[in-house]
Amino acid sequence: MNIEMIRAAAKRLDGHARRTPLLNSSFLDDIAGRRVWVKPECLQHTGSFKFRGAWSALSALDPATRAKGVIAFSSGNHAQGVALAAKRHGVSAVIIMPADSPALKLANTRAYGAEVITYDRATEDRDAIGAKLSQERGLTLIKPFDEPQVIAGQGSCGLEIAAQASERGIENADVIACCGGGGLTSGIALALEADAPGLRARTAEPEGFDDVARSLASGRIERNAQLSGNICDAIVTPQPGDITFPIMHRLCGAGLVVTEDEVLQAMAHAWNRLKIVVEPGGAVALAAALFHGGEIAGDDVIVVVSGGNVDMPIFARALETLT
Amino acid sequence: MNIEMIRAAAKRLDGHARRTPLLNSSFLDDIAGRRVWVKPECLQHTGSFKFRGAWSALSALDPATRAKGVIAFSSGNHAQGVALAAKRHGVSAVIIMPADSPALKLANTRAYGAEVITYDRATEDRDAIGAKLSQERGLTLIKPFDEPQVIAGQGSCGLEIAAQASERGIENADVIACCGGGGLTSGIALALEADAPGLRARTAEPEGFDDVARSLASGRIERNAQLSGNICDAIVTPQPGDITFPIMHRLCGAGLVVTEDEVLQAMAHAWNRLKIVVEPGGAVALAAALFHGGEIAGDDVIVVVSGGNVDMPIFARALETLT
Numbered sequence: 001m002n003i004e005m006i007r008a009a010a011k012r013l014d015g016h017a018r019r020t021p022l023l024n025s026s027f028l029d030d031i032a033g034r035r036v037w038v039k040p041e042c043l044q045h046t047g048s049f050k051f052r053g054a055w056s057a058l059s060a061l062d063p064a065t066r067a068k069g070v071i072a073f074s075s076g077n078h079a080q081g082v083a084l085a086a087k088r089h090g091v092s093a094v095i096i097m098p099a100d101s102p103a104l105k106l107a108n109t110r111a112y113g114a115e116v117i118t119y120d121r122a123t124e125d126r127d128a129i130g131a132k133l134s135q136e137r138g139l140t141l142i143k144p145f146d147e148p149q150v151i152a153g154q155g156s157c158g159l160e161i162a163a164q165a166s167e168r169g170i171e172n173a174d175v176i177a178c179c180g181g182g183g184l185t186s187g188i189a190l191a192l193e194a195d196a197p198g199l200r201a202r203t204a205e206p207e208g209f210d211d212v213a214r215s216l217a218s219g220r221i222e223r224n225a226q227l228s229g230n231i232c233d234a235i236v237t238p239q240p241g242d243i244t245f246p247i248m249h250r251l252c253g254a255g256l257v258v259t260e261d262e263v264l265q266a267m268a269h270a271w272n273r274l275k276i277v278v279e280p281g282g283a284v285a286l287a288a289a290l291f292h293g294g295e296i297a298g299d300d301v302i303v304v305v306s307g308g309n310v311d312m313p314i315f316a317r318a319l320e321t322l323t
Numbered sequence: 324m325n326i327e328m329i330r331a332a333a334k335r336l337d338g339h340a341r342r343t344p345l346l347n348s349s350f351l352d353d354i355a356g357r358r359v360w361v362k363p364e365c366l367q368h369t370g371s372f373k374f375r376g377a378w379s380a381l382s383a384l385d386p387a388t389r390a391k392g393v394i395a396f397s398s399g400n401h402a403q404g405v406a407l408a409a410k411r412h413g414v415s416a417v418i419i420m421p422a423d424s425p426a427l428k429l430a431n432t433r434a435y436g437a438e439v440i441t442y443d444r445a446t447e448d449r450d451a452i453g454a455k456l457s458q459e460r461g462l463t464l465i466k467p468f469d470e471p472q473v474i475a476g477q478g479s480c481g482l483e484i485a486a487q488a489s490e491r492g493i494e495n496a497d498v499i500a501c502c503g504g505g506g507l508t509s510g511i512a513l514a515l516e517a518d519a520p521g522l523r524a525r526t527a528e529p530e531g532f533d534d535v536a537r538s539l540a541s542g543r544i545e546r547n548a549q550l551s552g553n554i555c556d557a558i559v560t561p562q563p564g565d566i567t568f569p570i571m572h573r574l575c576g577a578g579l580v581v582t583e584d585e586v587l588q589a590m591a592h593a594w595n596r597l598k599i600v601v602e603p604g605g606a607v608a609l610a611a612a613l614f615h616g617g618e619i620a621g622d623d624v625i626v627v628v629s630g631g632n633v634d635m636p637i638f639a640r641a642l643e644t645l646t
Contacts, residue, residue: 018344018346020344021342021366023366027434040598043344043597104595108350111350272427274366275366275599275601276600278598308598312646315642319635319639322635
C-alpha cells in the first residue's frame, strides 16, 4: 500500500468519480471557533465516497476475472458503490447487506442492478458468508476497507483535499474523516503525507463504537463490544483493518469521539448552512469539528462528509435539533 | 448588455464565487425519461446564485461610490448575496425585505451584517422605498435583476454550464432556469448564445405566478395578478424586467409552468437522489424537467437549482411527498 497506488487509482477514477468541491460557511466557522472546510462526499456518485474505492478495485481487476462478477458485503454505502461500479463495467454484483440496513440503501443497491443477500448483523459473520459465496460462484470479493485498491481509491479524496487546501493557502490543519474500518482515513492519511505534510489525518467515531480511537490509544487493534444500535450505521464495523490500522497508527492523531446528539446537530447545520444532505455516519467528522474544538489544532479544520444516504425519519429527527 | 460584460463579471467573480459542479443521478433520468443534469447553485455562497450578481455589481462600482454603501430590495436571496458581497468589500448594506420573507433569509441577511428594513409585499412598493432611502443616504441601489452588472454576474453561471456541457459532450439541450425577474435566465441565455449555441435557455415558474411564460407568449411584458401566497417566494416578482425581457424574448423558448405539488416532489427527489437542499423557488426548473418532459426537447436537459434557503416546515412538507 503506497502513494503510487493512490495516484494510479486517481487516474483510473478521472472522468468517473466526481471531484467534489470544498465548501464553507461563516456560520459554521462561528460555531467551531475556527475556519471549517467541508469535503462533501455525499455529492459523490451513489451518495458516498465508497464509489471511489469500488471503482478503483473494479477497474484494477484483469478483465477476465472481472467478467465473472464481484461480491461485496456492506452496510449500504460500499454496497451501492460496488453495485454502480459493476453496472458501469458491465459485470454482475452480489451484495451481502445487514437486514437492518436503511431502507434507502437496500432499495438503491437493488436499483443499481445488484443481487442483494441480507444477514443478521448481531449473530452472523458477514466475512464468512462473503468468502463462501465468493468461492461457490467464482466471484471476486471486493472488501469494504481492508483491501489495497479500495484504500487507493478512497485516497483519491485525500489527493483532492491536498490540492484544494493548497489553493486556499491552508498549510496546517487537521483533516477529520468519518471512520469505520479505516479505508477512507488511511487512504487520506497516505495522500496527505505525500502531498500536504502540514495536514494531519484524524478519525471521528460515534460514542460506544470507538474501536479506532481506542486502538490508536492502545497501539493495537481493539474491537467494539456491540455491532448494532447506533444511528451511524455506515461506520459501525467490528474493528480497524489489518492493513488500515498500521497506516492510521503511524500517521493519525488521537481519535475523536462524538455523541449521537452532536451527530444530529451536525446533520442539521449541514442542511441549514451548506445545503447538503448528510447521513449520521457521514456527520461524525463535522460534529467533531463543530463541538470538539478543544481536541483539534490549527486555525483551519477540514472535514470529510462521507455520505448522505439517510432515511427520512432519522433526517427529520436531526432537523428537530434546530428548533 | 452583452457577452463581454458577462466574461468580465466572470473574471471578477473568479476566486470569490464557487464554480458549482454539474450533478446527475440515474434515478432522476428514469423519472424524466432523459438525462437530467443539475447545476446546484444552492451550494453557492449564501445558498443561491444571487451572490454572483451581487458580487459582480459591487465589484463593478468605483471604490469611492462603493464606500458610501449599497442598498437592495429582495425577498431574501438577493438580500443575502448583497449583504455578504458588501461585507467582503468592507462596505455597509441596507436591505429592504418583505415582512413575510422566510425566517432563515431574514436572520441570515442580518447575520451577514446588513441593516434590514421590512415592508408589506401586498400593499407597499419596494422600488419606491428603495429609491427614497437610496437618495436620502447616498447609497447605491443594487437592483435584484434589471441591472446590467447583476445580469452579467448571473450570466457567469451560464458560461460554466456551457463549459460543463461541452466536457460531457452535450451539444443539444434545453437549459431550464427558475425565473423571477429574469436576471438569471437572461444572463444564462446570453452566455449560451455565445458559448453553446446548441443549448436553449428556458424559464420555469410556479402556477399562478407565470408572468414570464405569459409575456413570452404574448410578446410583451405581462404582470402577475397577485404577489404573495406561493411557496416559491424567491421567484415571485411583479413582472419581467425592461432589460431582461427583450433578451428572454429573443433567446428563450416557451415558458414552463409547474404546480406546487410538483415543486415539493422535486425538492424531495433532490434531497433523496442528489443530496442537496433546495428551496421551493429553486426547484421549479427541476420540477419542469422531471414532470413536463413533453414540453422539452432533446436527450439531455440541464436545470439550474437556483437556491436552498428554505425553512424547516416547508422542507418537511416536501419530504412527506416521498411516502
